[in-house]
Structures are given as structure tokens and as C-alpha cells.
Amino acid sequence: MNFLSLNVRGMDEVMKTSWVRRLKVKHKANFVGLQETQLSFSSSIDINGCWDSNAFDYASVDASGCSGGLISIWDTFVFQNFDVIKNRHYLVVCGKYKDSSESVILNIVNVYGPQSISEKKKVWLELLNIINGTPGTWVVFGDFNVVRDPGERCNSQFCPYSASDFNRFIHDANLKDYNMGGERFTYMSRVDAKLSKLDRFLTCPNYLQLFPLSYGFDQVVSDAWNCFRGFGTPDAYLAAKFRFLKDRIKKWRKDGDQKERREVEESRSLSSDEQRIWADGIRKIMEWERLKALDLKQKAHIKWTIDGDENSKFFHGYINNKN
Structure with a gap:
């Protein structure tokens, strides 16, 4: 309701x-x-x-x-x-x-x-x-x-x-x-x-x-993975699914950054030094996420080579693996 x-x-x-x-x-x-x-x-x-x-x-x-x-x-x-x-x-x-x-x-x-x-x-x-x-x-x-x-x-x-x-x-x-x-x-x-x-x-x-609650990263990944629709060979299908998931995560992250920035700006005005530190921190986080995504992509490629055509079933289990 x-x-x-x-x-x-x-x-x-x-x-x-x-x-x-x-x-x-x-x-x-x-x-x-x-x-x-x-x-x-x-x-x-x-x-x-x-x-x-x-x-x-x-x-x-x-x-x-x-x-x-x-x-x-x-x-x-x-x-x-x-x-x-x-x-x-x-x-x-x-x-x-x-x-x-x-x-x-x-x-x-x-x-x-x-x-x-x-x-x-x-x-x-x-x-x-x-x-x-x-x-x-x-x-x-x-x-x-x-x-x-x-x-x-x-x-x-x-x-x-x-x-x-x-x-x-x-x-x-x-x-x-x-x-x-x-x-x-x-x-x-x-x-x-x-x-x-x-x-x-x-x-x-x-x-x-x-009441509808705002959802976080896990929900974004789950929703994106389940709603994707594609076609083609198994490797092309999986690559397209990764791109779709990446775009959804980027949008989720961007919306979160904008909300966080608004909250900080509303609480008080930032000095020029604080704005520089803030921007530098955002750049470091984005770089860390980029490297993490590359690492995940390499691991997924290795697993794909081993597991063959069970791409969808494998990736769903892999992304929920906490080890």
C-alpha cells in the first residue's frame, strides 16, 4: 500500500x-x-x-x-x-x-x-x-x-x-x-x-x-540479472549480460553519489579544500571499483572456460558466493 x-x-x-x-x-x-x-x-x-x-x-x-x-x-x-x-x-x-x-x-x-x-x-x-x-x-x-x-x-x-x-x-x-x-x-x-x-x-x-523500501546493491544485481533478455551464442550472450549488469550498477552508484553529495551540501557549505578532498576521494573509489570489476571479469572468464555452456546457472551461484 x-x-x-x-x-x-x-x-x-x-x-x-x-x-x-x-x-x-x-x-x-x-x-x-x-x-x-x-x-x-x-x-x-x-x-x-x-x-x-x-x-x-x-x-x-x-x-x-x-x-x-x-x-x-x-x-x-x-x-x-x-x-x-x-x-x-x-x-x-x-x-x-x-x-x-x-x-x-x-x-x-x-x-x-x-x-x-x-x-x-x-x-x-x-x-x-x-x-x-x-x-x-x-x-x-x-x-x-x-x-x-x-x-x-x-x-x-x-x-x-x-x-x-x-x-x-x-x-x-x-x-x-x-x-x-x-x-x-x-x-x-x-x-x-x-x-x-x-x-x-x-x-x-x-x-x-x-511499504516499498529502497533497495541496495544485492537487489540491484539480482533484478538486473533476472530481467536481462538477450540472444546469440553462449559467450556473446554472457558478455551482453555482463554489460547490462555493469550499466545497472553504474547507474545505482551514480544515484547514490548524487544523494550523498546533496546531503553533505545541505548540512553545511564545504570549503575549497574539503571539496578537493571530496572529489579526490570519489576518484579513488571509482578507480578501485574499476580494478575490482576487471578482476571479477577475469575470474568469470576463467570459470566460463571451465564450466562450458552453463553460464547463467554458474554466474548466479558465483555472485552469491561469499568466499
């Missing part, structure tokens, strides 16, 4: 509706939570325009003036709700996850946290009471307007009291801070370049298998 959480900062524009729909389709979301609709009457929002089919239902919380406002939309083929709890700062939808071999009770919370320290603490206590008093698995996401530690803010003020209350809520509710991926910070003020991680995805640990 895929979830999409967006702080839309107003839904009074037609382009916002089409934007939500495009993201919903792109990420194949079954449940979409919107924060800061900034509309006193949610009924004026084109919910149909946010979805790509008629199989949906929704719940909403009106904004207070031009502040706040929440909407949760879900695919009725995948999720069936039986209760809704509304508050100015959160929207709880309780139901059943239908696309499962077992009957899974799923409680989904869309949050837009208040600004006041005391109001934040009040919201966390209210949610904790609801979670402790309601059976089922919990998924809590949204714009919490709070961070967990100083490292989640850059060039902006950190409040230890709000962070302590928020961390206590996560611990007492037995929630896991789920890694959404992407950029390190989820909000940037263009005026003074203040960065902060305000959006989060919290869930019970036993529900993580229902």
Missing part, C-alpha cells in the same frame, strides 16, 4: 488539483493525505480532480480561516474505512486494508502540527490516547511542525522542549520514524535559506513490509 503526503499550502488553484493527481498517478498512491488546504469549506475543493478513477472516498477537516485544513483520500478497492476522528490538527481514518491475505485493521493519521509548544504537546497527548485505546496498526504522517534533533534544522532555531515532547510521543506510541527518502530537509524558506525536516512518516514496526 502506497501513501502520499503533501503540504499543498492552499488548494484554491486549479493547478494544485492537477499537481496532486499527477503525483498520485506517478507514485501509484492508494492513500493521499493533504495538509494546509487553507479553505474554510473543504466541499469547495475538486476532490475528483485529485484522483484518477471513481473508486475513492475521502474525509476532511476545514481550515480555521486561512490556517490549516486537512484532506485524506483513499482507494476504496484497497482500503475500506469504518470510522473517522476529526480535530483541527489531525484527521484519523480507521478501516481495513483489503488487499491482504489477512484482515488488517489500519488506522491512518494525517497531521498538521500547531505552532505553539503547549498546543503541540496537547496534540501528541490526544493522539497517544487515541492510539492506545484503538486496536490495529497505526500509520501517522504529515507536516508535524517540529523536528527531533538539531541536525534536522539548518540556519533556523531549534526548540529542545518541542523535540523532547515529540520524541516522547513517538516512543510511547511505539512508532518507527520511517525513512521517506529524497532530500534531507523537507522545507526551505527561500527568503533566508532556512531548512528543516517538518514532514515525517511514522508507523508501527510490524507494518513496514507493506
Whole structure:
């Protein structure tokens, strides 16, 4: 089941509706939570325009003036709700996850946290009471307007009291801070370049298998090896398969380097000496990987000569050999 959480900062524009729909389709979301609709009457929002089919239902919380406002939309083929709890700062939808071999009770919370320290603490206590008093698995996401530690803010003020209350809520509710991926910070003020991680995805640990996780090297190799399609003589086929695998690994490595570089640059600006050391380190790693690839290629060639035409069966066993 895929979830999409967006702080839309107003839904009074037609382009916002089409934007939500495009993201919903792109990420194949079954449940979409919107924060800061900034509309006193949610009924004026084109919910149909946010979805790509008629199989949906929704719940909403009106904004207070031009502040706040929440909407949760879900695919009725995948999720069936039986209760809704509304508050100015959160929207709880309780139901059943239908696309499962077992009957899974799923409680989904869309949050837009208040600004006041005391109001934040009040919201966390209210949610904790609801979670402790309601059976089922919990998924809590949204714009919490709070961070967990100083490292989640850059060039902006950190409040230890709000962070302590928020961390206590996560611990007492037995929630896991789920890694959404992407950029390190989820909000940037263009005026003074203040960065902060305000959006989060919290869930019970036993529900993580229902979410797509980012995969690493082993998964990249396995997927590339299994999805390759080729033809020709056995040696030409194997050589083409190696090239295909190499290209997939290079792309995986490049994407990882870009993500790592962004995280470092977002944390602070690097000096010219640090940038030189960084670039030199990247070159050394690439050279080491090139030599390692040559060594692997030579070993594979030797094995291919010995094992004859069992190329696919052999290589699969060889690449998983830890000795």
C-alpha cells in the first residue's frame, strides 16, 4: 500500500488539483493525505480532480480561516474505512486494508502540527490516547511542525522542549520514524535559506513490509540479472549480460553519489579544500571499483572456460558466493 503526503499550502488553484493527481498517478498512491488546504469549506475543493478513477472516498477537516485544513483520500478497492476522528490538527481514518491475505485493521493519521509548544504537546497527548485505546496498526504522517534533533534544522532555531515532547510521543506510541527518502530537509524558506525536516512518516514496526523500501546493491544485481533478455551464442550472450549488469550498477552508484553529495551540501557549505578532498576521494573509489570489476571479469572468464555452456546457472551461484 502506497501513501502520499503533501503540504499543498492552499488548494484554491486549479493547478494544485492537477499537481496532486499527477503525483498520485506517478507514485501509484492508494492513500493521499493533504495538509494546509487553507479553505474554510473543504466541499469547495475538486476532490475528483485529485484522483484518477471513481473508486475513492475521502474525509476532511476545514481550515480555521486561512490556517490549516486537512484532506485524506483513499482507494476504496484497497482500503475500506469504518470510522473517522476529526480535530483541527489531525484527521484519523480507521478501516481495513483489503488487499491482504489477512484482515488488517489500519488506522491512518494525517497531521498538521500547531505552532505553539503547549498546543503541540496537547496534540501528541490526544493522539497517544487515541492510539492506545484503538486496536490495529497505526500509520501517522504529515507536516508535524517540529523536528527531533538539531541536525534536522539548518540556519533556523531549534526548540529542545518541542523535540523532547515529540520524541516522547513517538516512543510511547511505539512508532518507527520511517525513512521517506529524497532530500534531507523537507522545507526551505527561500527568503533566508532556512531548512528543516517538518514532514515525517511514522508507523508501527510490524507494518513496514507493506511499504516499498529502497533497495541496495544485492537487489540491484539480482533484478538486473533476472530481467536481462538477450540472444546469440553462449559467450556473446554472457558478455551482453555482463554489460547490462555493469550499466545497472553504474547507474545505482551514480544515484547514490548524487544523494550523498546533496546531503553533505545541505548540512553545511564545504570549503575549497574539503571539496578537493571530496572529489579526490570519489576518484579513488571509482578507480578501485574499476580494478575490482576487471578482476571479477577475469575470474568469470576463467570459470566460463571451465564450466562450458552453463553460464547463467554458474554466474548466479558465483555472485552469491561469499568466499
